[in-house]
Structure formats: structure tokens, C-alpha cells
Amino acid sequence: MKIMHLVANGSWGGGEQYAYDLVDQLCRENWCEPIVVCRNNPVVVDNFVSLGIRLFKLKMNGYLDFRSVVALSNIIKDLNDDCVIHTHDFKRAFIALAARKMASVDKKIRVVMTRHLIRPAKNGFFEKFVYRNIDSILFVSQMALDVFLSTSPKIDNNKCSVVLSGVKDRQCDSEFLRNKYGIDDNEFVMMYHGRIVPEKGIEILINALPLLSDIPYRMVFVGDDTTEYVSGLKKNISEKSLDTKVIWTGYQKQIDRWIGGCNLGLLPTIAREAFGLSAVEYMMAGKTVVTTDNGAQKEYIQNGVTGILVPPSDSVQLSEAIATVYKNGSFTDIGINARKYYEQNLKFDIFFKKIIEVYIDNN
Numbered sequence: 001m002k003i004m005h006l007v008a009n010g011s012w013g014g015g016e017q018y019a020y021d022l023v024d025q026l027c028r029e030n031w032c033e034p035i036v037v038c039r040n041n042p043v044v045v046d047n048f049v050s051l052g053i054r055l056f057k058l059k060m061n062g063y064l065d066f067r068s069v070v071a072l073s074n075i076i077k078d079l080n081d082d083c084v085i086h087t088h089d090f091k092r093a094f095i096a097l098a099a100r101k102m103a104s105v106d107k108k109i110r111v112v113m114t115r116h117l118i119r120p121a122k123n124g125f126f127e128k129f130v131y132r133n134i135d136s137i138l139f140v141s142q143m144a145l146d147v148f149l150s151t152s153p154k155i156d157n158n159k160c161s162v163v164l165s166g167v168k169d170r171q172c173d174s175e176f177l178r179n180k181y182g183i184d185d186n187e188f189v190m191m192y193h194g195r196i197v198p199e200k201g202i203e204i205l206i207n208a209l210p211l212l213s214d215i216p217y218r219m220v221f222v223g224d225d226t227t228e229y230v231s232g233l234k235k236n237i238s239e240k241s242l243d244t245k246v247i248w249t250g251y252q253k254q255i256d257r258w259i260g261g262c263n264l265g266l267l268p269t270i271a272r273e274a275f276g277l278s279a280v281e282y283m284m285a286g287k288t289v290v291t292t293d294n295g296a297q298k299e300y301i302q303n304g305v306t307g308i309l310v311p312p313s314d315s316v317q318l319s320e321a322i323a324t325v326y327k328n329g330s331f332t333d334i335g336i337n338a339r340k341y342y343e344q345n346l347k348f349d350i351f352f353k354k355i356i357e358v359y360i361d362n363n
Contacts, residue, residue, distance in 0.1 A: 001031065002083040003359060004075075006092045007038040008060045011224070012047065012251065013195045014277040015088050015116045018140075020047055021168055022086070025352055027051055032359075033081075037072065047253065062091045063126045072099035082108040084359045088116060094126050097133045112136040112358055114163075118144050118272045118295060121153035131155035136358050138163045140275035141296030163358075164300065166351025167280045167342070170256035177261030181247055183218055188326050191262040193222035193255055194278045196230050201268035201292065204315050206233060208268075210240055211319035215326050217245065222258050224251045255281060264325060265289040270312050273297055279307070280346050283338035290321050300346060306338045 003026050005019045019036075026034040036048045040057045048055055056075055058068045076083065076099055085100070087093040093113045100109045111134050118141075121127065131154055139145035139162050149160070183189060196202055202221075209219060224230070225248040237246050252258055259265065265282035266289075273279075273295035282289040283306065291297050293309035301307035308325065310317045325334075 001033075001359075002035055002079050002081050003032050004035040004037060004083055004085045006060065006085065006087045006096060007036060007044060007048070008089065008092050009044070010039060010041045011195065012043050014275070015114075016044060016047075017277055018114065018116070018165060019086070019088060020051075021348065022352070022355060023048065023053065024051055025168075025348070027053065037075070043251065060092055060095055063094050065095065069095050069098045069102060072096065073102040076100065076103040076107075076109060077105060079105075079107065082110075084110045084112060086359075087111065087113045089113070090122075090127055090130055093130050093134055097130060101133075110135045110359070110361070112138065114138045114140065115144055115148060116140055116274050118147050118274045120151040121148045121155075123151065123153055128154060131159075134159065136161070136361070138355075138358065140165050141299050143272070143296045143299065144274040161358075163351065163354045164346065165275050165277060165280070166346050166348040167277060167284050168348040169284060172256045172260030172285045173258075174260040176257045177220065181218070181220075183261070184216075186216060188215055188217045188264070189220060189262040190217055190264045190266050190322065191220040191222065191259060192266050193252075193258065193281075194267070196221065196223040196225060196227070196233070198229065199269065199271035201270045201312060202233060203236070204268045204270070204313055204318060205266055206236055206240070206242075207315040208319040208322070209237075209242055209245065211316065212322060215323065217322075217326075218247060219245055220247045220249065220258070220262065222249045222252050222255065226250070256285070259285045259287060262287060264322065265291075266318075266322070267291040268310070268312065268318055269295065271295075280342065283307070283342040283346065286335040286339040288325055288334040288338065290318065290325070300341070301338075302341075305334065306341045307334065 007019050023034045035054045037056045038044050060068045085096045087096050096111045137160050142162050279289050279291050290308040292312040294312050303309040308321050310321050
């Protein structure tokens with residue numbers, strides 16, 4: 001069997017990591033061959049090529065990208081086996097379904113999709129085509145499913161299910177970060193990792209930093225820092241005279257080398273998170289994470305027990321949560337609890353088993 005992932009974003013974020021981890025694990029399975037179809041973006045292409053898989057580059061620009069439909073149908077025709085096509089948004093799901101119809105092969109071709117967003121369902125022509133023809137839609141949280149169904153889309157609800165994402169267990173390096181930047185043992189290291197974009201609440205976090213003058217902290221940002229938006233953030237930090245307090249590492253593939261050296265993960269997202277892989281990565285590493293309470297984080301973080309939840313867009317409450325964790329030393333206990341919860345509920349093998357059940361559905 002072939003398992004084909006369609007990855008269309010032009011940058012690396014949670015959805016791309018989700019697909020990467022699945023493909024990486026599928027490479028270790030003997031019963032299938034993973035294939036990736038993606039746009040010609042260097043970071044995305046290089047990450048998947050490193051897995052030694054077959055990779056095809058298509059534009060996959062949207063519902064009306066007929067050329068990509070034709071190209072994908074030809075790829076399907078050339079396969080010598082049944083195939084599951086795993087897509088990650090509705091536009092690519094439409095392309096996959098149209099390509100399956102055009103290919104008209106005798107092989108069994110299942111099309112499944114993961115919904116990585118919290119948004120109500122649309123009921124346009126293209127979406128209705130997807131609802132009628134797709135085999136399964138997986139939602140990364142109950143909130144994502146509930147909001148999707150709130151507009152009563154014309155879809156068989158049996159096609160919809162919730163599969164909480166999982167994170168691969170990694171041995172995190174506790175010395176790399178501190179050694180690389182000469183951080184003293186008594187310094188409290190806070191970290192954000194992920195896409196550095198407005199909806200992630202980075203400005204709220206930066207505005208909270210001047211309120212932490214009593215804490216010997218260092219703030220580490222792990223993510224692409226070459227954009228115009230980040231240039232504005234760096235200017236803001238300089239104006240606040242915080243340059244010596246803040247570290248920008250740029251995009252990093254091996255996040256386990258970095259999070260092991262921090263004391264606290266900060267993810268003050270403004271937009272509602274459909275899941276939040278970065279938060280779970282801190283839990284995996286046994287770290288306390290402070291994040292917002294407006295998304296699906298509440299489905300796996302119990303406030304004060306396995307993490308800290310704060311309101312979005314509130315720099316003062318964010319700074320108070322940081323100060324409380326630091327002064328009480330509670331980051332150790334919460335981190336231990338977070339790790340236990342991760343082991344019982346959010347380990348990758350739990351998630352992977354559920355995904356495989358969808359792939360090999362015999363109905």
C-alpha cells in the first residue's frame with residue numbers, strides 16, 4: 001500500500017510537523033510506502049527529502065488548479081498498489097478527490113483529511129463536493145469538530161472523528177542551549193518555538209518582558225526570524241533595552257536540542273489553537289508551559305496541574321503567571337505532571353495507531 005501526503009503550505013508549522021512525523025514513522029513500517037506531494041518550498045522539500053522517500057512537486061494552488069489535478073491523477077495511475085491520500089485542508093482534499101475521479105483506476109484509493117483549524121464549515125460548491133466524496137475527516141480536537149459542525153454542513157457525521165495529535169518522545173539535551181549562549185545556571189530560561197507570526201501573540205509576550213525586572217531571565221525565540229514582521233519585533237525589543245535578554249535562534253529542525261535547556265515554555269497565542277503541538281512538546285520534555293485558554297489547549301492542559309492557562313492578549317496576566325511559576329518553583333512539579341499526562345495520553349504511538357486504523361478501514 002502507498003500512503004501519500006499532500007503538503008501545500010509554503011512554510012513550516014504544526015501541520016507540516018504533523019505530516020512529517022507520520023511520514024517518518026511510516027518509513028519504519030514494512031507494509032506501506034510513504035510518498036509526499038508538496039510545493040517547491042526549500043524548507044518543506046528538504047525536510048521530507050531527508051527521509052529518503054519519493055517526493056513530487058506540484059503547485060496545488062487551490063480548487064481551480066486543474067493542472068495539479070491532472071498531474072496528481074497521472075501519479076495515481078502510475079502507482080502499482082492501493083493508496084491512501086492524506087490531505088491537510090479542503091483545497092488539497094478537493095484536488096485529491098478530483099484526481100482520483102479523473103484517474104478512474106481499479107486500485108482502491110482512499111482520501112482522508114486532517115482538519116488543523118478551528119473554523120465553521122463552509123457550504124460552497126467545492127466544499128459540498130468534498131463532503132460527499134471524502135472517506136474520512138480527522139479533527140485534531142473536539143473543539144475543532146464542534147465548531148466545524150456548528151454551521152450544519154451536509155456531510156455524513158460518521159465520516160468525522162477526533163484524533164488528538166501525538167508527539168514523538170525524544171531525549172532532550174539539557175546542556176546544548178545554555179552552553180551555546182553562555183547562559184548561567186541561575187538564569188531562568190523561557191522559550192517560544194514555532195511560527196513567528198502575529199496570531200501567535202509574540203507582541204503580547206514581548207510587552208510582558210519589561211514587567212519581569214525582578215527575574216534573572218533569558219527569553220529564547222526559536223523560529224524563522226528573517227521576515228519583515230520579526231524585524232519589527234526586534235526593533236521593539238531594542239526600544240525596550242532588552243537586547244541582552246532576548247535570543248533569536250532562527251528556524252531549527254531538531255527542537256529537542258533546544259527545549260531541554262529551558263525552564264518554561266511560553267505560547268501566548270491570540271488565535272484559537274486547534275490543538276497546539278508546541279505545547280505538547282514542552283509536556284513531553286517535562287517542562288511547564290504557559291499558554292492561552294481560548295483554544296483546544298484546555299482539552300489536555302489542566303490549569304495549575306499540567307500547565308498554566310492565561311487569557312489571550314493580556315501581557316500583565318502573562319507576566320504574573322511567569323512570575324508565579326518562577327517564585328514558587330512550581331515549574332518542576334507541573335513539568336512532572338505534564339510528562340505523566342503526555343505518557344498516558346499524548347505519546348505518538350497512541351496517535352499513530354488511531355491514524356493507521358483510518359488508513360486501513362475496510363468499509
